[in-house]
Amino acid sequence: MKLSDRVQGMQNSPIRKFNPMAAEAKAAGTKIYHLNIGQPDIVTPPVFMDAIKNFDQKVLAYAESPGLPQLQDSIIDYFKTFDMPLERKDVLITSGGSEALTLAFLSLINPGDEVIVAEPYYTNYLTFIQAADGVVKPVTTYVEDGYKFAYLDRLEAAVTEKTKMISIVNPGNPTGCILSREDMRLICDFAKKHDLWILADEVYREFAYDGREMTSFGQFEDVADRVIIIDSVSKRFSACGARIGCIVCKNEELMSSVMKIAMGRLCCPTLEMVGAAALYELDASFFTEVRAEYEHRRDVSYEALKKIPGVVCEKPGGAFYITCKMPVESTEDLLIFLLQEFRDNGETVMYAPAEGFYATEGLGKNELRIAYILKAEDMARGIELLGKGIEAYKAAGNK
Ligand SMILES: Cc1ncc(COP(=O)(O)O)c(C=O)c1O
Known part of the structure; x- marks a missing residue:
């Protein structure tokens, strides 16, 4: 065997x-x-447990594959505060950001396709990309340079005919590096030029220090059809054990492809989705x-x-x-x-x-x-x- x-x-x-x-x-x-x-x-904000305690249905039933509508709606409201108007069809609830990444890579990568990633990267990216039979194409960054990687020459050097997407964690894990709006514009133009998907993992969105403003890749309208945002309650609300995250994407073809796998895995845990809805409703x-x-x-x-x-x-x-x-x-x-x-x-x-x-x-x-x-x-x-x-x-x- x-x-x-x-x-x-x-x-x-x-x-x-x-x-x-x-x-x-x-x-x-x-x-x-x-x-x-x-x-x-x-x-973890008590509203999470309170919402679960107040859950009053007699049967703990499966939810729909895209997630509980009440959670989708509170996520939609949350993203409104970043000037990102969404509809339910743009939001798929997942078991943590980890499942969101897995579903995104599975839906986008053919065997041997390359994903441009700044290294050092969040180590589990390697696992997720390899699980989809993809290949990590690293763009090395250096501590002496603040781990900056939005250099056009370095990005261009990483492109081959197999490049399918560029994957970004912003703010960064493990570097804590934050992309400026200009860096993001450069990445968007680079992705457009080479017809790449942009996978934007923004699970640390609120954790930007020294008065830095965080921009989301979802705010660049000209690339809306190629941006996939990964989100999660784990870090933002200190609710790692809830295992709730989501994929946010305006590309309907991608979302319906992801849905094929999501239907196969049935749904996310109902109670945790109820708790997570209360978290997303917390005041900023x-x-x-x-x-x-x-x-x-x-x-x-x-x-x-x-x-x-x-x-x-x-x-x-x-x-x-x-x-x-x-x-x-x-x-x-x-x-x-x-x-x-x-x-x-x-x-x-x-x-x-x-x-x-x-x-x-x-x-x-x-x-x-x-x-x-x-x-x-x-x-x-x-x-x-x-x-x-x-x-x-x-x-x-x-x-
Ligand atoms: C950048 C990044 N993305 C995704 C995740 C996955 O988190 P979770 O599955 O708990 O949402 C983590 C966890 O550390 C992370 O650092």
Whole structure:
């Protein structure tokens, strides 16, 4: 018996693959600061649970495949605040942004089609694209350059006759990079010139700092038929376990193709859709407080990282991640050391090694991503542990 070549060629997620090691450390009484995953400690707004508690139907029935109309409508209202008028047919509810990405790639990619992606990228893009038999075509970005990638010459160099789409996470995970309106215009014109789809993952839309204005790819009317927006309640409302997201797209052909797969998977969980509808109805003032909290966490994390000798990082403009170069040869080996050998007062720290965020062989080995999703004092302690851990790692003879 054999498994598919497709699956055998895939990686295990560098965000989660060290969890068994962490579980062992915890079972032995170690406290771990989890900076490896974008799981915020911000309280989920109570309206989510309240809406579910008030659900009064006697049968927990399947919903329609596109999603509960009340959730579609609250998403439509939410997007109105970004001057993006939508109809129900433009919104398909999915099980998280992850399913939205999977459905979009499955609907667009033929075997061997290439997707232009800035690297380092959100590591699971590789998994989703490979699952659709596509190929990641990376455009490498650099910490020293603030991870900017909207350079026409670099984008042009990535185009081949197999290029099908360009995929963008804005604000970026794992870099926190935010595209300016001019960058976005450049990408739209580039996509038009080469007749590419634009997949715009904007799940961190509200998390833009230092007064930055966020523009959505959905606001560029001349590319409305080629833009697919990925959205999710996970980060925005600190509701990762709800597993609710959506695809927003005005291209009817694409939406009816996605629907074929969506009908096959029947529907998203009804109760979570009821809760998510209440989340999307929250007043925009909710984000003011949350944004200020993340901005503070970012500042504390950045300052703490800069204190570690040899760290190279830029202050990110958005999302809640910082990717940096570390003064070690392998951040995977360092992480294994931190989980298995290093302790400071019974505590250690976990991050995501960045090699799996790159498609280009050899890149990212000495880089890591931390998520600043814990309270500021916990971030400071986690990063202090990282610094102490590096000292101990080197004192043990590692490079
Ligand atoms: C850029 C990006 N897109 C999509 C997702 C998927 O999130 P979810 O499936 O929880 O909506 C994540 C999760 O970290 C992400 O960072």
